[in-house]
Amino acid sequence: DTGVSQNPRHKITKRGQNVTFRCDPISEHNRLYWYRQTLGQGPEFLTYFQNEAQLEKSRLLSDRFSAERPKGSFSTLEIQRTEQGDSAMYLCASSSVTGDSPQHFGDGTRLSIL
Amino acid sequence: KQEVTQIPAALSVPEGENLVLNCSFTDSAIYNLQWFRQDPGKGLTSLLLIQSSQREQTSGRLNASLDKSSGRSTLYIAASQPGDSATYLCAVNSGYSTLTFGKGTMLLVSP
Numbered sequence: 001d002t003g004v005s006q007n008p009r010h011k012i013t014k015r016g017q018n019v020t021f022r023c024d025p026i027s028e029h030n031r032l033y034w035y036r037q038t039l040g041q042g043p044e045f046l047t048y049f050q051n052e053a054q055l056e057k058s059r060l061l062s063d064r065f066s067a068e069r070p071k072g073s074f075s076t077l078e079i080q081r082t083e084q085g086d087s088a089m090y091l092c093a094s095s096s097v098t099g100d101s102p103q104h105f106g107d108g109t110r111l112s113i114l
Numbered sequence: 115k116q117e118v119t120q121i122p123a124a125l126s127v128p129e130g131e132n133l134v135l136n137c138s139f140t141d142s143a144i145y146n147l148q149w150f151r152q153d154p155g156k157g158l159t160s161l162l163l164i165q166s167s168q169r170e171q172t173s174g175r176l177n178a179s180l181d182k183s184s185g186r187s188t189l190y191i192a193a194s195q196p197g198d199s200a201t202y203l204c205a206v207n208s209g210y211s212t213l214t215f216g217k218g219t220m221l222l223v224s225p
Contacts, residue, residue, distance in 0.1 A: 004157075031211065042118070042203055042215030043158070056212065091157055095211075102148055103213060105158040 002026075004106035006092050012112045013082060020078045021109045025094030032075050033093040033103060034067055036060065043091055049075060050097065079111075087113045116141045116208050120216035127194055128224055135189040135219045137204030142185050145209040149178050149189050152201045152218070161202075162189070194223045 005024040013019055025032045030051050035043035046065070047057045051072040061067075064083075069075040079086055089110050093103040117140045127133055137147070146165045150158040162171045162178040164187070170179040177190040191198060201220045205213040 006157075033212065035213075040217065042205070042217050043213075044215070045212040048212060058212075093158075102160045102163040104160060105150075107157040110155070 004092055004094050004104055006090075006106035006109050008109055009107065010110045010112070012114065014114050015082055015084060017082055018078065018080045019082060019111060020076055021090055021092075021111075023075045023077070023092030023094075023106060025074070025092070026104055027073075029094035029096050029104075030072065031095045031097060032069055033095075034075070034077050035091040035093065037089040037091055037108070038087075046077075082111075082113050084113050087111055116144075116206055116214045118204060118206055118214050118216035120202075120204055120219050122219060123217065124220040124222075126222045126224065129194060129196060131194050131223075132190070132192050133194055133221070135191070135202050135204075135221070137187040137189070137216055139185045139187075139206045139214075141208060142182050143208065144182060145207045147178075147180055147187050148205045148207070148213065149176075149187075150203040150205065152203060154201075158203065191221075194221075196223050196225050199223050 007022045033048040034046040037043040049069040064080045067077045089108040091108045093105045095101045095103045119138045121136045148163045149161045164180045175192040180187045201218040203218045205215045
């Protein structure tokens with residue numbers, strides 16, 4: 001069990017650029033979640049997948065955000081035309097389908113928009 | 115809409131003290147509740163998960179209780195150590211798989 005892995009750990013980009021983050025879940029987990037956390041706040045849910053199906057999206061996920069999990073394994077989160085307000089820590093978590101399974105989080109990708 | 119509140123927002127204690135962190139939630143129809151630890155600049159480490167049918171869970175010096183009917187959970191840390199310094203987050207699963215988090219309690223344990 002290597003845990004949830006997220007890359008890159010840090011991303012600095014100029015406003016208006018596109019960025020893509022990757023998440024590799026724990027291998028036997030078929031649920032994968034994306035959250036966003038700003039300073040001093042708890043994480044906020046963005047979207048989640050069960051296998052390759054995206055089952056729920058938060059209203060926080062504007063049209064500039066897109067997430068994929070093409071083969072039910074790793075996932076990518078892309079932000080197009082980044083804005084200052086997108087600066088945050090983007091966290092990925094995974095869990096198994098069973099209801100009593102805890103979510104396990106990666107170390108996140110910290111995005112800074114210049 | 116589920117809302118989660120954590121009190122206090124920050125707590126500073128000397129090493130060796132026992133302490134209690136509080137979490138309250140507005141909708142008691144929850145599936146489970148999870149306590150996490152977050153170190154600065156890091157992700158979340160799961161500490162304890164309590165199912166809605168359970169009253170408490172224990173792991174080492176940590177004990178978490180759940181009173182679903184009153185919408186409250188507490189995390190008890192015994193004999194605190196400087197290494198316990200971190201932000202502690204409470205998160206509620208209301209049955210839709212996603213977690214609703216509080217803002218956390220920032221704990222500082224001084225030697």
